[in-house]
Amino acid sequence: MTAVIIILLAAAIILFVLSFTQKGENKHFEEELEEVASQLMHENYELKKRVTVLEKAMNIDKTVLKEDDDTSSAPSPTPKMKELLKKQVITLYTTGIATEEIIEQSSLSKEEVEKIIEEYLEH
Structure with missing residues (x-):
């Protein structure tokens, strides 16, 4: 042991x-x-x-x-895409972002952005 x-x-x-x-x-x-x-x-x-x-x-x-x-x-955007782009433009416009910045952020032309804003202001 x-x-x-x-x-x-x-x-x-x-x-x-x-x-x-x-x-x-x-x-x-x-x-x-x-x-x-x-x-x-x-x-x-x-x-x-x-x-x-x-x-x-x-x-x-x-x-x-x-x-x-x-x-x-x-390629042209689909109707759903157009509606989303319109909503984006309107949202950006209502938050006070300048039109030039909205044009840069979206894929839309200046005329299209201005047209969307005009339609929004009319309603």
Whole structure:
């Protein structure tokens, strides 16, 4: 019985010593993991920054396309879409937004926006 206790005590001491050496290896892995996580966060930030730049560029391209809309043949909106656009224009107008901004926000021409506003004011 005493031999079993001595063997268990020796195994416990050996495992205790090994546990200290294992912490150093885990620390190395933790540092690598933190470095990879930091790199991923930095890359994510850079990608988000690029996306916002592209979104701004696309917005500029959309305004240029709206100005050149007279030459392009855009598909005509459905009656439901027309009704939604009218409601959008009326809502924007009643909140005090200028006609030029309404034209920029909607896909309608200046004449169409003015016609919708005139119809709204008549009723």
